[in-house]
Amino acid sequence: MNIIYEGKLRRLGFTIAHADVLEAPVEAIVNSEETGFRLARNPNSLSGQIRMRYGENVQAELDQITRGEVQRPGTVLVTGGGDDFKYIFHAGFHDPADWPGRPGCSDEADYFQAIRACVAETLRLAQARQVASLAFPLLGCGAFGLSVHLLLQQFLDTLDQYDLTLAEGAELQVWLVIRDEAQMREVIQQFIAFTLGDRCRTVSLVLPSTKVAPLDRFGAVLQRRHPEDWAKWQLCRYAEVALEIMCYGLSRAAKISDPEEVLPEGEPATFGLVHEQARKAASADLDPTIWGARFFAGVISREDCAHALRSVRHERNNLAHGRKSISLGELETNCYVGLQLADWSRIPEMDGSLDLSQWKPWIVRRDSELTGAPREGLLERCQESVLRYVIPETGEMFALPKRINLPAALSVPR
Known part of the structure; x- marks a missing residue:
């Protein structure tokens, strides 16, 4: 294992390593998965390697949780990790039939949103289970061919935001482990440029107030450099x-x-x-x-x-x-x-004045699990039995039963 970088934010420790995720000296690892949560048969993928090592037991745990139902993108399921890890966090960021370029499938922005939601949810679940160390692959860079540069920036941005929510005394060591040589070179180049480069190479944007709360909160994100x-x-x-x-x-x-x-x-x-x-x-x-x-x-x-x-x-x-x-x-x-x-x-x-409580089912308000504050979710997709929403500024996703006329005082089940 080749360790490229070790550092610390406020409370999150952070390590970048060139290796296989399964070699990381951590308590738990993250698996890139589709939302049917069926372990892959391709031995070159992380999911396929997990099937080969722990497949029968891990798949049985996943099946027990899903009961054969496809979950929403952004869902993270937790199983045991055999004799090597305490947990495996399975990050489902796309539906089983949803692949780039296919008619009617998601576009790039949807995958980025789901990946961000998976990273944030994995961090939350790891902290709740008192995991001391956790290794991520760079989700979305394999068959999906998404930009390594943007995925790295999103990953670092999500870590930074989560670090700000940690209470005094809370600690977590996060690893980003990359096996592919070309991807590793790009990550090193971008990470060094970001951490050691001139501040003048970073930018911030100040957008005008729109008087629409979810849009203005997203605009506030752009004010950071x-x-x-x-x-x-x-x-x-x-x-x-x-x-x-x-x-x-x-x-x-x-x-x-x-x-x-x-x-x-x-x-x-x-x-x-x-x-x-x-x-x-x-x-x-x-x-x-x-x-x-x-x-x-x-x-x-x-x-x-x-x-x-x-x-x-x-x-x-x-x-x-x-x-x-x-x-x-x-x-x-x-x-x-x-x-x-x-x-x-x-x-x-x-x-x-704008009253977004009247915009159901297009926009629905619920508490953010990252900030604890009420936030608006925008309709992202209609499925057979549910409507799916995304909170723009955090990337969190949630689903509600499909009802055309949602009641004004909606209580969202946890």
Whole structure:
């Protein structure tokens, strides 16, 4: 095992190593998995190696938990780890049939969100079980081909946020263990550039207040200093969240009560689909008393706005796969134009105060397990029996029973 870096945040210890995760001297490891939680038969994958070493017992534990049901992306299940580890944390970040490039499947942003949720949930579960040390692979870099650079930045950002929530005296040693030689070289290059490079190579963005709480909280994340590519990625995600809010506001104004009219069952809220559905809703006979309806319809109907948003979507895909992208300034301009961002704060002058409790089932409020504070989840996908939501600023995912008319005083089961 080749240890590349050892350091410490406030309370989290952090180690980067070039090795196989199964060789890490830790109490628990993390397995990259699909949400059916069936261990792979490919012996070259981590899941396949776990099947070969501990398969019968570990698979039996997983089956007992899932009872054959596919879980939501972002779910983390915990099993024993044979004689080598106290626990294995199985991080499910994509549905069994959901693979990049297939029709109707998730896009890159969905995978990043689910991976972030898996990392945060694994840290929480490890702390609850008093795990002293935990080894992660770099989730999403194998068959999914996602950008090593962005996944590393997301991983470090999630560690940093979780470290701030740890109480006095709490400790956890986190390992990032990478087997692939080329990926290891890229991680070393990016990590050294980030930790030892000039602060002038990091950037922060100050976006205008929109008077929409979940969007403004996500905007606050962009005010922290980040490497430029990560700031670009977060800005693209900010635009996607804003587009979802516009789409859901227009759906309310168009009197669409069934969310499956906007997100067909099983299809995620991708940038392209949400933009298309927003334009369709904007052309309907809208109720002008719905908050934001007139403003959102005006923005969505403009061709210059549509062109700018298509550019944002294109750049997001470039970033996800490590391809060359436009400058941060150009991307920021496209976001301002595409969303007409400077004018959002004027919506209350036309429509009064925003009450997101009236936006169910499109937006639902629940307590964040990371912050403990109430946060809004945006509809991410309709499934056979549940509606899935994501909290934009934390990446947390949750599911609720599929009911078209959710009661105002919703109690979310834990």
